[in-house]
Amino acid sequence: MAAPSTDSTGPDPGGRRPTINDVAHAAQVSKKTVSRVINQVATVHPDMRARVERAIAELGFRPNPQARSLAFGRAFLLGLIYDNPSPTYVVNMQHGLLDGLRGTGMELVVHPCRHAAPTLLEEIREFVERQRLAGVVLLPPLSEDERVIALLRSIGCSYVRIAALALDEPGSMVTTNDHLGAAEAGDHLARLGHRRIALLRGPPSFRSCTVRGHGFIGALAAHGITLDPALDRDGAYTFESGVEAGHALLALADPPTAIFALNDDMAIGVMQAARERGLELPRDLSVVGFDDLPMAARVWPNLTSVRLPIRDMGQMAAEKLLARVNGVDPAALDQPAVCPALVLRQSAIALP
Amino acid sequence: MAAPSTDSTGPDPGGRRPTINDVAHAAQVSKKTVSRVINQVATVHPDMRARVERAIAELGFRPNPQARSLAFGRAFLLGLIYDNPSPTYVVNMQHGLLDGLRGTGMELVVHPCRHAAPTLLEEIREFVERQRLAGVVLLPPLSEDERVIALLRSIGCSYVRIAALALDEPGSMVTTNDHLGAAEAGDHLARLGHRRIALLRGPPSFRSCTVRGHGFIGALAAHGITLDPALDRDGAYTFESGVEAGHALLALADPPTAIFALNDDMAIGVMQAARERGLELPRDLSVVGFDDLPMAARVWPNLTSVRLPIRDMGQMAAEKLLARVNGVDPAALDQPAVCPALVLRQSAIALP
DNA sequence: CTGAAAGCGCTTACAG
DNA sequence: CTGAAAGCGCTTACAG
Known part of the structure; x- marks a missing residue:
């Protein structure tokens, strides 16, 4: 018409x-x-x-990609599967993946899911098989679930997982080297003169907690500091758990002068607890977080935090997955190692 | 094997x-x-x-969706096109869209882009045509760009746009009624006894600014308050622009006792400016934001802010788009109107 | 209410 | 190095 x-x-x-x-x-x-x-x-x-x-x-x-897909036996689509609760992380990752897909004619299909759902595996299988995805990228903590990996292997679906440590062959992994970032945080606090330093972890089931914890404790040890077990606590990676742990730590007879929280949400919770107890920040307590959320630069005092190059990691993951899908050896990509970096702000200062 | x-x-x-x-x-x-x-x-x-x-x-x-797509002439994929800078908004929207797609066999392909890119239209055209998307959802502020709409119409691509006001026929729109949320904010501040109330807008080119501004000014008028032009300022929807405008407003000979910022980033910037000027919050200044970012509940004092039901909006958008694509009249869906809600916290209090 | 034929736009064998 | 045939797994006309 x-x-x-x-x-x-x-x-x-x-x-x-x-x-x-x-x-x-x-x-x-x-x-x-x-x-x-x-x-x-x-x-x-x-x-x-x-x-x-x-x-x-x-x-x-x-x-026409549909015609090619039909003849080819698989779609020109990559899937992103995750149950990561951080919007910033997820969006940055999506951008990075799309950076890596630019010019390839591939598109990105997103699939958030609930890790605890009883139908998780069936749902992922359905997602991958129905669209005949060329491959999928898995974000932590889902990337740590070996049941999911076993499923993907059994249906012949290429994948790349992103995780805090090498859980798989290099061609199927982007390892974020979280221990390096945590070590930097520990080193920083030690150099500022702190000795009573607390560690606030996330849920023990998350591999990132173990990895970050090790890096941190190792860095303290290099300065001759042993982490007091009373100052080593598990949180839930939530603001509320940070508030709670902050109160508990600061109520100790010999409280810490600095706290390293394994994510920013908890670090900001710790700051809130400190304020509720009448402490002045950062004078009375130094705090360091992990993630460098946008919020870290907005709270008062601004939060010193470890930043991961999420977007770059996404691009690397896409490139690795494309290599696998196209039958190229991912090892030939020669990608740089992921380097976390401590972003210095005002929430951690030298002990007087 | x-x-x-x-x-x-x-x-x-x-x-x-x-x-x-x-x-x-x-x-x-x-x-x-x-x-x-x-x-x-x-x-x-x-x-x-x-x-x-x-x-x-x-x-x-x-x-097999690829085979169906080939015979059918279009893919079982919906596109999400946006240049919205808020990760929380984008991720919530994605979840809502997927809520609406559940059980339909359709999947969601994401396409962030830069509004200012000279190749924007060509890129969107490429995205839509190559994958033969069944339809697309557009987020603000991209949803306000009539060039994009004209392009989609010309290539016969169904769309639903999400915007602060009705820019299109109801079947192609999810209208967020931002004026209602802004009016609630104005009414709240007036009821708290404030009379010198400032309005910090975003970029004038964003329709949300006009709509929210009108709602707010109307609510003040209902209380017999006229917005002093000296207290009506444009910002950039950024934290930094909030800091700057906060300083400017608080440096006035007759400064406001309350400031309504049209997004949370600016509201938190205003709070920072107030603190830098030695004011105590919320005693010396009430602040209200818009968006209810996760950050709003983390900053100190917690920020009173207008919340939009983003996820629900996403689901509604998906349902409307599916109706269009399937040749059903979207009017038959009988979806409720989107109602913003003011989330009361501690950043806005009664004038002594 | 059901079906045999032709076609959607590509690619994989298989020849040459 | 190039091409004619058959096929990927569905759907749209068109009959009956």
């Missing part, structure tokens, strides 16, 4: 989108040759390739 | 996934009839339908 007013790039044969047949006809070659050009098969004669590429450009041809 | 150890639901004819042909054969009907059952065509005889459904269940058959 509508006039052909769509300002499409190039001619519009018959009012519909050009197909591989239109290109083949325009370039005077078989559709198979066009297919070879699309799929970057090396054996096509340069002249022929040039002819086809010109026709593709002139017609504004873009291969 | 591997033994058939995959615990698939039902038999596995020939070691591959069952197709519509397997179902047709098992149920002793034509594949066209199976197709009718899959697509819920009403005219299938109940007996036949039951026979087919049993075969589907026994074989664990799930139609």
Whole structure:
């Protein structure tokens, strides 16, 4: 009905989108040759390739991914599966993954889920199999669940997992080296003169807690400091658990002068507890967090925190997954190691 | 190589996934009839339908979306296009959209973009056309860009836009009624006894600013208060612009006793400025924000803020889009209006 | 209410 | 290095 007013790039044969047949006809070659050009098969004669590429450009041809998927046996889609509760983490990761997919014609399908759901495995299987995803990326803590990994292996789905330590072969992992960031935090507090330093962990089932804890304790040890078991506590990675643990720690007969919380939510909870107890921050208590949420730069005093290059990690994960999917050895990518960095702000200061 | 150890639901004819042909054969009907059952065509005889459904269940058959897409002319994918900088907003919206897609076999493909990019339109066109998306959802402020809407119309792509006011026919809109939330904020501050109340807006080009501003000014007027032009300022929806405007407002000869910032980032910036000027909060200044970010409940004093039911809005958007795509009249959905709500905390108190 | 044929736009064998 | 045939798993006309 509508006039052909769509300002499409190039001619519009018959009012519909050009197909591989239109290109083949325009370039005077078989559709198979066009297919070879699309799929970057090396054996096509340069002249022929040039002819086809010109026709593709002139017609504004873009291969139909559904048709390719059907013939190919799998979709040009990557899945992102996670139950990570941090919006900042998730969004940064999505951006990074899309950075890695740019120009490949692949798109990103998101799939948040609840780790505790009884139907978790069936749901993931359904998600992957129905759309015939080319591969999936798993975020922590879901990436630590070996049941999920076993499922993906059994259905032949390529994956890359992101986790605080190497849980898998390098080609299937982006390891975030959380211990390095935690060590930096420990080193920083020790250099500021603190000796009574508390560690507020997250849920013990999260691998990140163990890894970060080890890094922190190791750094203290390098300064001759042993973590007092009374100052080593489990939290729940929530603001409320930070408030609670903060009160408990500060109520001790010999309270800490500094607290390292394994995420920012808890660190900010600790700050709130300190304020509720009449302490002045940062004078009476130094606090360091982990994650460097946007909030860290907004609270008062601004929170010193460990930052992970989430977006870069996402890009690396996408690149690794693409390599696997395309049959390239991910080891050939030669990606740099992920380096957490301590962002210095005002919440941790030298002991007087 | 591997033994058939995959615990698939039902038999596995020939070691591959069952197709519509397997179902047709098992149920002793034509594949066209199976197709009718899959697509819920009403005219299938109940007996036949039951026979087919049993075969589907026994074989664990799930139609291949790529094949359906190819024959159907469009994918079973919805796109989410946005340049919204708030991770919380984006993630909540994604969850809501997925709530609305559950059980439909549709998946969500995400596409963040930069509004200012010169290639924006070409990029969106590429995204939509290449994957042959069934439809897209647009978040503010991108949803306010009529160039994008014109493009989508020209390529025949169904869309639903989310915006602070009705910019389109109801079937293509989820209107967030921001004026109601802003009015509640104004009413609240007036009832607390404030008369010198400032309004800190965002970028004037954002429709949300105009809409929220109107709602707020109207509510003040209902209490006989006229907004002093000196207390009506534009910000940039950033923390830094909040700090700056806070200083400017508090440096006035006759400073406000309360400030309503049109988002939380600016509201928290205002609080920081107040603290930098030696004011005690909330005693010396009441502040109200908009968005109810997680941060709002973490800062000190906790920020009173307007909350939008983002996730519900996402679900409504998905339902509307599905209705359009399936040729149903979205008006038949009878969805409730979106109601912003003021979340009362400690940052706004009565004037002594 | 049901079905046989043709087609959606690609790719995988298989020739040459 | 290139191509004609068959097929991926569905759906749309079109019959009956």
